[in-house]
Structures are given as structure tokens and as C-alpha cells.
Amino acid sequence: MWVEDIAKQFQLTVQNGTFEEVAGRAVFNEAGDKRYFLEKRWQEGDRILTIFMQNPNEASHETTDSTVETLKKMAMEADYDGMRIINISAKIKKATDLEQEGVNEEFIYGALEQAEDVFLAWGLNGQKMLKKYPRHQEKLQYLLLPKKDQLFSLEISRSMKENNHGKAVYFPPIPAANKELEGMLPLDSFNFELLFL
Numbered sequence: 001m002w003v004e005d006i007a008k009q010f011q012l013t014v015q016n017g018t019f020e021e022v023a024g025r026a027v028f029n030e031a032g033d034k035r036y037f038l039e040k041r042w043q044e045g046d047r048i049l050t051i052f053m054q055n056p057n058e059a060s061h062e063t064t065d066s067t068v069e070t071l072k073k074m075a076m077e078a079d080y081d082g083m084r085i086i087n088i089s090a091k092i093k094k095a096t097d098l099e100q101e102g103v104n105e106e107f108i109y110g111a112l113e114q115a116e117d118v119f120l121a122w123g124l125n126g127q128k129m130l131k132k133y134p135r136h137q138e139k140l141q142y143l144l145l146p147k148k149d150q151l152f153s154l155e156i157s158r159s160m161k162e163n164n165h166g167k168a169v170y171f172p173p174i175p176a177a178n179k180e181l182e183g184m185l186p187l188d189s190f191n192f193e194l195l196f197l
Contacts, residue, residue: 017062045081
């Protein structure tokens with residue numbers, strides 16, 4: 001599978017485990033302070049939701065956290081069999097900048113190439129990170145454009161502050177942990193352009 005192939009390329013290990021009868025897979029760096037990939041499966045099947053967020057919290061292949069539990073509940077209610085989580089930054093709890101080492105980008109690109117449905121939730125800081133690296137943003141746009149009808153978010157929010165070019169910043173918000181979510185809303189062409197143009 002593509003996860004194992006990318007992990008092998010960078011001499012990383014895919015770790016497997018379970019938490020409360022939910023199967024998990026994850027890829028971390030050797031120091032354990034970066035998580036490149038997380039998968040949770042609660043039943044057999046091929047309906048997997050790919051979730052694209054800002055940075056990882058505490059969840060692993062054998063643990064969970066409140067954000068992952070909130071997203072799991074949302075995915076289960078939408079009849080998915082599991083979810084994969086990728087992040088703009090792989091740094092656990094410390095997303096200050098986009099990863100430029102190549103490893104995280106490979107997991108992002110691999111997950112998006114394999115994805116059916118994609119839920120965008122990287123928040124304002126994640127959007128700002130993407131805007132700083134046009135090459136990365138263009139590659140994401142290239143991968144996501146063919147999946148335009150399979151993109152979802154909670155909504156598209158607008159920052160009250162303008163960026164340094166005098167334009168408003170639009171972003172897919174991060175779901176609040178331990179909060180009931182309204183559900184997944186399809187991302188229309190107009191909102192797609194707000195995020196990537």
C-alpha cells in the first residue's frame with residue numbers, strides 16, 4: 001500500500017494498534033514529535049474519509065484525542081468505514097510553519113491521490129501557512145481540483161483581519177473538540193477558488 005511505500009522510502013515504520021476496538025495506523029518520525037499519517041477504522045469497508053487539518057494533537061495508532069473523537073463521530077454519522085488524517089504541518093501540537101523536509105508533503109500528496117472524499121479543516125493558521133508557499137499550494141490545488149465534487153468542510157470562514165496584501169483570508173475552520181458538529185457541507189466552486197486563489 002502507498003503508506004508503507006512512502007514510509008519505507010524515508011526509513012519510517014507504520015505502527016498498528018487498537019483503541020476501544022477501533023483499528024489504528026500511524027507514521028511518526030523517530031523522535032516521535034512529528035506525525036505524518038493517522039488512520040482509524042471502526043468497521044470493514046472502503047468508504048474512507050480523508051481529513052486535512054493544520055497539525056496533529058495527541059492521537060496515535062493506539063490512542064485518541066478529543067479532536068479525533070469529534071471527527072470520528074462525524075464520519076461515522078456520514079456512514080464512512082474509517083478516516084485518514086493528514087496535516088499541513090507534521091509537528092505535534094506546534095504548527096508554526098509548513099513542513100519543508102519533503103516527508104510530510106509526500107504523505108499529503110499520497111493521501112490526496114488515493115482519497116475519495118476529502119474534509120478540509122486546517123483553520124486560519126493553516127491557510128496562512130499554505131499562502132506562504134505558492135508551489136505547495138499549487139500542487140494541492142492540482143490534486144484537489146479533480147475531486148472538487150468530493151470536497152467538504154464545516155463552512156468557509158473569513159478572517160476579520162486582512163493579509164499583508166490587503167485581502168481577506170478565507171479558510172476551512174478546524175472543528176471544535178467535544179462539540180456537536182452540524183455535518184459536512186460540500187465545497188462549491190466559488191469557495192474552492194477562495195481557498196486556492
